[in-house]
Amino acid sequence: MSIDNTGEARRQLGICNACRYCEGFCSVFPSLQQLRQFSNADITQLANLCHNCRACHYSCQYAAPHEFKVNIPVALADVRVDSWKRLARPRVVASAFQRHGVLIAALLVITLMLFISLLGGQSPETGSGFYQYLSHTTMVLIFTPAFLLPLVLIADAVRRYWREVGGEAISTSHLRGAFNQAASLKNLSGGQGQGCNFEKQDHYSNARRYWHQATVAGFLLCFASTSTATLLHYLWNLPAPYPWYSLPKLLGVPGGILLTLGCSALAVLKLKADRTLGATGVWGAEMAFVLLLGLTGLTGLVLYAITGTSWVSTALALHLACVFSLFLLLPYSKMVHGFFRLTALIRHEQTRTTDDG
Amino acid sequence: MTNTDWQVIVVGGGNAGLCAAIEAAEQGKRVLLLESAPKEYRGGNSRHTRNFRCMHNAPLAKLTDSYLEDEYLQDLLAVTKGKTDPELARMTIQRSEDCLPWMEAHGVRFQPSLTGTLSLSRTNAFFLGGGKALVNAYYQTLEKLGVTVQYNATVQHLHLSESSHRVESIDVEIAGVTTRLNGKCFVLASGGFQSDLDWLARAWGPAAKNFLVRGTAYNRGVVLKNMIEQGATTVGDPTQCHAVAIDGRAPQFDGGIVTRLDCVPFSVVLNKHGERFYDEGEDVWPKRYAIWGRLVAAQPDQVAYSIIDNQAMTLFMPSVYPPVSANSLEELAEKLGLPVEKTISTIEHYNQACQDGQFHSTTLDGLSTRGVHPAKSNWARPLSKPPFHGYMLKPGVTFTYLGLKVDGSAKVQNAHGNFANVWAAGEIMAGSILGQGYLAGFGMTIGTVFGRIAGREAAKHVN
Ligand SMILES: Cc1cc2nc3c(=O)[nH]c(=O)nc-3n(C[C@H](O)[C@H](O)[C@H](O)COP(=O)(O)OP(=O)(O)OC[C@H]3O[C@@H](n4cnc5c(N)ncnc54)[C@H](O)[C@@H]3O)c2cc1C
Ligand code: SF4
Ligand code: SF4
Numbered sequence: 079m080s081i082d083n084t085g086e087a088r089r090q091l092g093i094c095n096a097c098r099y100c101e102g103f104c105s106v107f108p109s110l111q112q113l114r115q116f117s118n119a120d121i122t123q124l125a126n127l128c129h130n131c132r133a134c135h136y137s138c139q140y141a142a143p144h145e146f147k148v149n150i151p152v153a154l155a156d157v158r159v160d161s162w163k164r165l166a167r168p169r170v171v172a173s174a175f176q177r178h179g180v181l182i183a184a185l186l187v188i189t190l191m192l193f194i195s196l197l198g199g200q201s202p203e204t205g206s207g208f209y210q211y212l213s214h215t216t217m218v219l220i221f222t223p224a225f226l227l228p229l230v231l232i233a234d235a236v237r238r239y240w241r242e243v244g245g246e247a248i249s250t251s252h253l254r255g256a257f258n259q260a261a262s263l264k265n266l267s268g269g270q271g272q273g274c275n276f277e278k279q280d281h282y283s284n285a286r287r288y289w290h291q292a293t294v295a296g297f298l299l300c301f302a303s304t305s306t307a308t309l310l311h312y313l314w315n316l317p318a319p320y321p322w323y324s325l326p327k328l329l330g331v332p333g334g335i336l337l338t339l340g341c342s343a344l345a346v347l348k349l350k351a352d353r354t355l356g357a358t359g360v361w362g363a364e365m366a367f368v369l370l371l372g373l374t375g376l377t378g379l380v381l382y383a384i385t386g387t388s389w390v391s392t393a394l395a396l397h398l399a400c401v402f403s404l405f406l407l408l409p410y411s412k413m414v415h416g417f418f419r420l421t422a423l424i425r426h427e428q429t430r431t432t433d434d435g
Numbered sequence: 436m437t438n439t440d441w442q443v444i445v446v447g448g449g450n451a452g453l454c455a456a457i458e459a460a461e462q463g464k465r466v467l468l469l470e471s472a473p474k475e476y477r478g479g480n481s482r483h484t485r486n487f488r489c490m491h492n493a494p495l496a497k498l499t500d501s502y503l504e505d506e507y508l509q510d511l512l513a514v515t516k517g518k519t520d521p522e523l524a525r526m527t528i529q530r531s532e533d534c535l536p537w538m539e540a541h542g543v544r545f546q547p548s549l550t551g552t553l554s555l556s557r558t559n560a561f562f563l564g565g566g567k568a569l570v571n572a573y574y575q576t577l578e579k580l581g582v583t584v585q586y587n588a589t590v591q592h593l594h595l596s597e598s599s600h601r602v603e604s605i606d607v608e609i610a611g612v613t614t615r616l617n618g619k620c621f622v623l624a625s626g627g628f629q630s631d632l633d634w635l636a637r638a639w640g641p642a643a644k645n646f647l648v649r650g651t652a653y654n655r656g657v658v659l660k661n662m663i664e665q666g667a668t669t670v671g672d673p674t675q676c677h678a679v680a681i682d683g684r685a686p687q688f689d690g691g692i693v694t695r696l697d698c699v700p701f702s703v704v705l706n707k708h709g710e711r712f713y714d715e716g717e718d719v720w721p722k723r724y725a726i727w728g729r730l731v732a733a734q735p736d737q738v739a740y741s742i743i744d745n746q747a748m749t750l751f752m753p754s755v756y757p758p759v760s761a762n763s764l765e766e767l768a769e770k771l772g773l774p775v776e777k778t779i780s781t782i783e784h785y786n787q788a789c790q791d792g793q794f795h796s797t798t799l800d801g802l803s804t805r806g807v808h809p810a811k812s813n814w815a816r817p818l819s820k821p822p823f824h825g826y827m828l829k830p831g832v833t834f835t836y837l838g839l840k841v842d843g844s845a846k847v848q849n850a851h852g853n854f855a856n857v858w859a860a861g862e863i864m865a866g867s868i869l870g871q872g873y874l875a876g877f878g879m880t881i882g883t884v885f886g887r888i889a890g891r892e893a894a895k896h897v898n
Contacts (some may be wrong), residue, residue, distance in 0.1 A: 096693035096755045099485055099565030102546030110551050114753055136571065139482050139562030139691055143475055146755075218817060271562065280571040432550075 083156040087125065088116050090153045093146055100134040102269040105259070105423075106108075106154070107134075108432045123243040125157035126422035129265040131274035132355055133282075152321040155357035165235040166409050175410040178357055179351060179366030180408065186370060190399035191405075197391050208318055211391050212398070214311070220402070228381040235409060236421050254418050256423035263287045287349050293340030294416075296375060299333025319385070327382070334379040341372025360412075365410040372402040441467045441738075443617035443890070444605065444898045446658055448472070449479030450566075451861025453573035453622030455542060458620075458890025460580035464897055468577065469588040469607055469619070471625070471653040476689075477586060478570030478754035479626050480834065480862065480878075483691040485549065486559040487883065488876030490532045496633045497545045498535075499555045504528050507558075511661025511874055518870025526843055527868055530884045535560055538883065540574030551752055555719065559876040566879075585609065588745030590658055593621070593857075595665055620893035623847065624886060626862040628656020629676055631720065635832070640673045646735035647681060647708065650832045659863055662839055668848040671836035678728025678872050683738055684756050696826050697751035699727060700814050701796065702741040703785055704828070706734040709768070709777030711785065716813035719799065722753075725730065727872055728830040734884035739828040740771050742782070742821040750796045758824035767823045783886035786817035792831035834878070838866035844884040845889040856896055858889035 091110050094100065101107045106128050113120055132151045140146035166172035175181050197211050209217075259265065263296055266274045266287040273284035307326040310316040320326045345368050353361050377397035384393055409412060443459040445452045448470030460466045470477050490507050509530045539545070542678055544563035544626060548556035548868075555561075562569045563889050580703055591613065592606040604617045628634050630652050633644040685694035700716050700723070704731060713730050717723055731739045761767035768778040788807035794800055804815045838859075840848040843857040861882035868881055 092753070092757075093693055097565075097690075097691075098549045098551070099562075099568075101549055102563045108550070114749060137568040139565060139567045140690075140693070143476075144689060145686055176455050190878060269546070273545065281575060317599045 083160050084387025085151070087121050087153040088147050088155045090150060091124065091142060093120070093148055094134075094150065097140070099139070100137060100150075103133040103137075104129065104131060104265045104269065104431070105426050106150075106265075109426060109430065112431060116319055122158055122161045122239070123422055123425055126156040126160060126239075126308050126418045127265070128154040128158065128355060129263070129274075129419075130155055131266050131268065131276065132352075133268050133275045136275045136280040136357060147367075149355070151355050154306055158415075158418075159357040159360055159361065161239070162414050165238045166414070167231060167234060172410045175361055175363065175407060176320070176412075179362035179364075182363060182366040182370060182403070182411065185406065186399055186403045189402045190395060193395040194392075195270065195397045195400070197395050205286050211394055214317065216429075221405075224402055224405050228405050231409040233416060235414070236417055239418060239421055240425070241375075243422075245421075245430050246428055248424060248428075252424050253429040255427040256420060257377070259426075260420055261424050263290060266290070277347045279352070286344070289340050289343035289347065291345060291401050292336045293371070296333050296338070296340050297312075297371070299329045300337055300375065301333075303330030303333055305357050330378065331382065334375045337375030338372050338379065341368050341375065344368050345372065364412045369405070370400060370404055370407070371413070374404050390433055439467075441466065441616065443463055443616040443620045443622065444469065444616065445622045445624060445890075446576075446605070447479065447623070447625035447863075448477050448570075448584065448586075449624060449626060449861060450484075450569065450573075450624065451863075452622065452888035453478075453481075453570065453577065453726070454883050455624060455858070455860055455890035455893070456458075456582050457573060457576055457580065458887050459620075459894045460577065460582045462891065462894035464894045466580075466582045467616070468582055468584045469590055470584065470586050470650065470680065471589040472586065474586045474655065475572065476651065478567060479654060480546075482570050482881070483650050483689070484562070484569075484879050486561040486876045487534070487536050487879035488558055488874065489560050489880065490528050491535075492532070492724075495532070496535055496539070497547045498560055498561060499559065502558050506532075506815055511869075511877070514872030514874050515870055516872065518678055518872075519868050520751040521842075523803040523843060524680065524868050525697070527564075527617030527881055527884045528835065530887075531880045534880070534883045534887070537887070538569075541576045543569050544572075550872045557874065567739075568710045576624075590625070590652075593658070593659055593665065595673040599666060599849075600851070601855050607626065610847035618670065619897050621837070621857045622845075622886075622889045623658055623662065623857065623859040623863055624748070624861045624882075624889070625658045626651070626654035626656075627676075627865075628659055628837065629654060629832045629835045631655040634660075634696065635835070638835075639676065639732075639839075642732055642737050645731070647683075647685050647690060647694075647829050647831045648688045649679075649685075649694070649833050650688070650689055651679065654862070659837070659839065662857075664845065666849045667676075667841040667854070669837060670840045670864075671838045671870055673837040675871070677725065677833040678830040679724050679833065680727035680731045680739070680741075680828040681831035682754055683755050684830040685829070685831065690831065693755040694831065695724070695752075696741060696754050696828065697724070698741050698743055698747065698826060699828075701750050701816075702743040703782060703811075703818060705740045705742065705773060705778060705781060707736055707740075709740055709774045709781050711737075711781055711807075711809060714809045714812055716811045716815060718813075721875075727828070728832070731828050734832040735788070737830055739777065739827050739868070740773060741828055742767065742818065742823060742825045742827060743800070744823050746816070746820045754826075756826075758826050760822045760824045762821045762823075763817070764823055767825050770829065770854050771825045782818055785811070785815075786819065789817045799859075820890040833873070834862050834865070836866045836870065838862070838864045840864070841867055843887070843888075844892050845885045846892070858893055860885035860889040884892065 130151050140148040162173045272282040276286040295296045303326045381393045442464040443466045445456045445468045456468045456784045546563040588609045590607050595605045602621050681694040759770050768775045789802035792802045803812045804810050842863045846853040849856045849861050865881045
């Protein structure tokens with residue numbers, strides 16, 4: 079744990095607790111105001127609750143050049159990224175990928191080469207559809223561990239988080255509350271639906287909120303598409319390729335479009351926003367991750383569009399490399415914020431005394 | 436800054452000036468707003484506010500129940516002890532009601548009364564994000580309306596016509612260069628003079644040099660002084676300021692709300708000689724906090740020390756600086772730089788004077804001392820549970836009372852009636868209505884009501 083970042087957040091949260099003007103923006107303030115002293119665990123929880131909407135910064139009477147130098151979005155973002163690095167295993171890997179976009183790009187290139195050579199080594203006559211290029215067995219052999227291992231690692235990190243913040247038995251109402259907040263992105267709404275202050279400084283805007291929702295919806299649709307395809311394959315013995323009216327396609331195509339557009343928009347917003355108001359030193363890695371996620375959606379769409387042409391092998395390699403890298407990076411990239419955020423929201427449901435939902 | 440023929444020049448970019456500029460621009464006038472502070476510090480004291488007091492006949496936005504004209508006026512009369520202009524006061528109160536929807540229409544958002552301020556939920560409408568969010572919203576509105584805003588622009592002098600009847604131009608200093616600007620109408624909204632400590636010391640006495648200023652460093656009364664020198668009629672006691680006791684470690688300027696200390700009623704307050712000097716538990720804190728600035732100002736070196744034991748630690752709103760703490764009173768006195776022996780004997784005397792009884796932090800519990808002077812009338816519990824904590828108190832000035840006298844159309848008065856083309860709004864004229872004391876949220880009400888009037892009247896005059 080970085081004492082500096084936690085200590086700095088503690089100093090600033092103390093000022094907010096004496097001020098309270100930002101109470102109506104998000105869940106962080108009502109939550110911090112229940113406390114008089116902030117333990118390290120409290121600060122970790124508040125940091126993961128913060129959505130970096132920046133409303134409290136642009137409204138802050140104590141922002142620099144004031145000598146109190148309050149900047150809650152940065153203070154909490156730094157603690158948040160620290161917590162992801164600290165709670166992940168192995169820490170060195172998390173630390174490297176959370177900070178360096180280049181490494182994300184490198185991983186993509188390496189996996190791409192791997193898939194190109196794999197695809198080249200297969201004899202195309204032995205299957206149909208994509209399995210002409212890479213046998214289903216090989217695909218399962220590669221992707222099952224690449225999918226399961228990161229999930230196990232994330233579960234482990236989240237469990238550690240839960241223990242640290244003193245999480246209690248979870249009820250359905252906790253889950254309902256947390257999922258509602260996550261789905262509506264209540265904490266990017268500015269408290270009243272006017273939106274956040276991400277890309278337009280002190281003007282409110284819902285762009286980030288809505289594009290983030292599109293991205294999540296796209297991701298979930300793509301995930302559902304892959305899952306239904308797996309079920310069709312095993313339960314009904316219906317292997318790919320699937321026609322356009324099949325479930326995998328009906329879910330996957332809109333999913334891919336949403337994911338691609340969503341990530342592109344988020345990347346553009348990120349370019350417009352003030353870079354100094356996010357976590358220190360991770361802008362590049364965050365950007366690389368958004369692009370990787372968007373590329374995953376895009377390559378999936380391309381793959382469908384070029385069915386039957388000679389480009390399939392290349393496009394397939396690229397798409398598989400994206401999916402593979404994305405999964406491997408789940409515990410070690412910005413993607414992990416979703417898991418921690420949801421956990422923090424559940425914990426918030428357990429402790430909140432006011433109706434800030 | 437080019438010398439365009441400005442139709443309305445607004446001096447000061449706090450709440451009052453912003454409201455005036457918006458109204459004038461909405462009448463289609465060419466408006467220039469001059470703000471002394473750099474952009475980051477724009478908005479004067481208004482950026483430190485949290486609410487405004489609003490009359491309403493039925494629940495309105497986040498305001499509960501109703502708050503009628505007469506009750507509002509009674510509340511005002513109770514604090515001003517008659518030092519008010521009843522007609523202006525009544526008009527301000529009446530107009531506060533339609534300020535709220537006007538503010539919303541110009542981008543201000545409201546939130547329910549903040550945690551710990553439930554007592555204000557009926558009377559005061561709280562700004563979401565506080566005064567700086569309000570100020571931001573108004574500057575955005577100005578941008579949309581095409582108003583020219585110049586930061587770092589301090590108005591130094593107003594040039595009167597030969598008849599001394601109207602202002603023809605002003606001298607404004609921008610980054611060290613003084614420019615003369617012509618205008619048809621002028622709205623003065625540049626606040627009080629509390630940030631000019633020399634002036635404060637001349638008015639109050641040398642002790643004022645030790646005062647802290649709770650708000651902006653830019654309200655130095657330059658325009659106020661200039662207008663008074665040129666014959667403007669004044670209101671309000673020129674020697675007085677509103678001061679509360681704040682944490683002595685607060686910055687000289689702009690400490691704002693977080694430096695307040697609400698621990699006094701649960702504490703023993705000593706001066707630097709280790710003596711008590713006033714009944715700490717005279718009344719509930721919201722009714723007493725405003726007298727403590729004055730009380731501390733009257734003590735040697737304008738400092739005092741509020742001392743509590745650990746059981747009082749959670750009874751008041753947290754403040755920005757942690758207390759000085761120690762496991763014994765001796766150690767605490769030493770750490771605070773108080774004379775140890777005297778401090779101990781004062782506290783022992785006080786402790787012995789405490790009586791058995793029911794302690795109740797939120798009501799007047801009548802738990803008082805017997806046989807000690809001054810007495811403590813409520814919440815008198817012995818300091819006995821270590822660790823002990825101490826806070827240094829200093830007077831923190833909120834605003835000054837001296838102002839320009841205006842009439843109901845916000846026009847600035849002089850011996851012959853008024854200046855033909857000069858209006859004033861906000862703190863610079865608040866003494867007309869608030870001659871003494873303070874009513875929470877009334878500063879922003881005066882600024883909004885008179886800012887809007889001034890802007891509209893000025894626009895009318897241009898035609
Ligand atoms: C800490 C604190 C908290 C407060 N809380 C509340 C509250 O919750 N509710 C409430 O109603 N009131 C509150 N008040 C009082 C309130 O701030 C004032 O009544 C109100 O802000 C006055 O508005 P104004 O526009 O007249 O002055 P200001 O907002 O102070 O604006 C004056 C502006 O004029 C500029 N200026 C000064 N001199 C010149 C010059 N020569 N040339 C150009 N520009 C100049 C300054 O830079 C400043 O921006 C509070 C005050 C303080 C200090
Ligand atoms: S961010 Fe600034 S204005 Fe908001 S509660 Fe904290 S200190 Fe107050
Ligand atoms: S969610 Fe927004 S308002 Fe809340 S703490 Fe984070 S940046 Fe500030």
